Amino acid sequence: MKNIKNLKYIIPGFLICTLLAYIGIFLSKFVPSLGPAPLAIFLGMFAGNTFATSNIFEKGSKFSEGDLLSYSIVLLGGxxxxxxxxxxxxxxxxxxxxxxxxxxxxxxxxxxxxxxxxxxxxxxxxxxxxxxxxxxxxxxxxxxxxxxxxxxxxxxxxxxxxxxxxxxxxxxxxxxxxxxxxxxxxxxxxxxxxxxxxxxxxxxxxxxxxxxxxxxxxxxxxxxxxxxxxxxxxxxxxxxxxxxxxxxxxxxxxxxxxxxxxxxxxxxxxxxxxxxxxxxxxIPQNLSSIFKQISGKFEIIALAGIGMRVKFKELISxxxxxxxxxxxxxxxxxxxxxxxxxxxxxxx
Known part of the structure; x- marks a missing residue:
């Protein structure tokens, strides 16, 4: 309920994490040995330390890193x-x-x-x-x-x-x-x-x-x-x-x-x-397959959020x-x- 009330604050960061995740999925087609997961993290780290440093992305990246990953884990159980x-x-x-x-x-x-x-x-x-x-x-x-x-x-x-x-x-x-x-x-x-x-x-x-x-x-x-x-x-x-x-x-x-x-x-x-x-x-097999697909997408978005929240300036300071x-x-x-x-x- 709290996240629903704060939806307008979550959307900017969530959208950029989703965009980075799908860019990672796209790029992974050219480097299949690496896969979309690490690419999403790298892209998140790059974005979070360059053009996406504004506080407007804070709540959305936190939601992606925490809540969305939690939903992914639950669906994985199915x-x-x-x-x-x-x-x-x-x-x-x-x-x-x-x-x-x-x-x-x-x-x-x-x-x-x-x-x-x-x-x-x-x-x-x-x-x-x-x-x-x-x-x-x-x-x-x-x-x-x-x-x-x-x-x-x-x-x-x-x-x-x-x-x-x-x-x-x-x-x-x-x-x-x-x-x-x-x-x-x-x-x-x-x-x-x-x-x-x-x-x-x-x-x-x-x-x-x-x-x-x-x-x-x-x-x-x-x-x-x-x-x-x-x-x-x-x-x-x-x-x-x-x-x-x-x-x-x-x-x-x-x-x-x-x-x-x-x-x-x-x-x-x-x-x-x-x-x-x-x-x-x-749980029917077709529903389980849907859970797997959704869980996988949530994972990649969450990993982009994790990358965005690694701040090199804080580390150096x-x-x-x-x-x-x-x-x-x-x-x-x-x-x-x-x-x-x-x-x-x-x-x-």
């Missing part, structure tokens, strides 16, 4: 069978949990060595371990982070994910020769946003796209537990810092996270509902230190994932 979900297996869940734990740990460690604040480190940890901007948005109010830390972490995480999206393709080819499960685990277990996972999978094949998305969606489900732990972590740290000289502790009346609610994103629930309906043959932080995290994620996949390979 094209998959529950059998596909089971192929992830227990080993897939173990991989996701371990990858997230190691990512959070290494992010906090590197951030401490580089001298970043606890709030910024936690935002970077949630963004890289779970689901990019969405995780940062969910974590920020819980730990009471400042807007500056939130904005910087979103910028760094999005840029890191965009770089990894292209870098992981040759890595997957080199180590796994694009085998579906291993490649899907690599993309779905590392990439920061759902859009980046979809774009990366689309550059390989349809099977990797679907499985990598499942790995990613399971990561998002664990957002609840990650944010709960971070709330506890920052609260305990603040209590330690408030110990007075006489040994007593000044405890705030409102504890961190006491009034905050963390829920599984609605599109995850929608995805699984449609997935179950499709598995029960309650924050200095190289934060960028180095993001790149070190990304490199660590790749090493961790490769070791885990190789270790768990016998049960994948």
């Amino acid at each position: 094209t998959l069978s529950i059998h596909t979900l089971f192929t992830l297996g227990f080993s897939g869940i173990i991989f996701i949990v371990l990858q997230m734990i190691f990512t959070i740990s290494i992010t906090l460690y590197i951030g401490k060595k580089l001298g970043f604040s606890d709030h910024f480190k936690l935002l970077m940890a949630s963004g890289n371990a779970v689901c990019g901007s969405s995780a940062i948005g969910a974590t920020s109010p819980i730990i009471k982070a400042q807007d500056r830390d939130k904005g910087l972490s979103i910028t760094i995480v999005n840029l890191t994910g965009t770089i990894l999206m292209f870098l992981l393709i040759p890595v997957a080819k080199c180590f796994f020769n694009f085998q579906t499960m291993e490649t899907s685990a690599l993309l779905g277990g590392i990439l920061q946003s759902v859009g980046q996972v979809i774009a990366g999978g689309a550059m390989i094949n349809e099977h990797v796209l679907e499985m990598a998305t499942l790995f990613k969606l399971v990561r998002i489900i664990f957002l609840v537990f990650v944010v709960m732990w971070m709330s506890k972590y920052i609260h305990n740290k603040n209590l330690k810092e408030e110990i007075k000289d006489d040994g007593s502790i000044a405890i705030e009346k409102e504890a961190y996270g006491s009034k905050s609610k963390i829920a599984i994103p609605w599109y995850i629930i929608g995805f699984f509902i449609l997935c179950f309906l499709h598995s029960a043959n309650l 924050h200095g190289p230190k934060a960028s180095i932080y993001g790149l070190l995290i990304g490199a660590s994620q790749i090493i961790i994932a490769l070791v885990l996949i190789k270790t768990l390979n016998f049960i994948f």
Whole structure:
């Protein structure tokens, strides 16, 4: 309802994202090996940093990046069978949990060595371990982070994910020769946003796209537990810092996270509902095909929106230190994932 009321503010940015998406689809006919997904992101980044920098495009690009991608994920559920979900297996869940734990740990460690604040480190940890901007948005109010830390972490995480999206393709080819499960685990277990996972999978094949998305969606489900732990972590740290000289502790009346609610994103629930309906043959095949086509178009438009929201000026203004932080995290994620996949390979 809110988006309907703000329709006139959404339209300009949405239209330019749609235009860029269809230009990407057109250009992909000449470079089929690249595909429309990365082209849409590149075009979005070019537009968002050159001729489409006006605030008039802000709400529309945000809608495309967030809401439209959510609708795409829900519709994707109507094209998959529950059998596909089971192929992830227990080993897939173990991989996701371990990858997230190691990512959070290494992010906090590197951030401490580089001298970043606890709030910024936690935002970077949630963004890289779970689901990019969405995780940062969910974590920020819980730990009471400042807007500056939130904005910087979103910028760094999005840029890191965009770089990894292209870098992981040759890595997957080199180590796994694009085998579906291993490649899907690599993309779905590392990439920061759902859009980046979809774009990366689309550059390989349809099977990797679907499985990598499942790995990613399971990561998002664990957002609840990650944010709960971070709330506890920052609260305990603040209590330690408030110990007075006489040994007593000044405890705030409102504890961190006491009034905050963390829920599984609605599109995850929608995805699984449609997935179950499709598995029960309650969604006709022709309707499922329509869902797939619409979902694909929404994905490309959303990726153009993601590209538009990567602002190079903001990145440069924050200095190289934060960028180095993001790149070190990304490199660590790749090493961790490769070791885990190789270790768990016998049960994948």
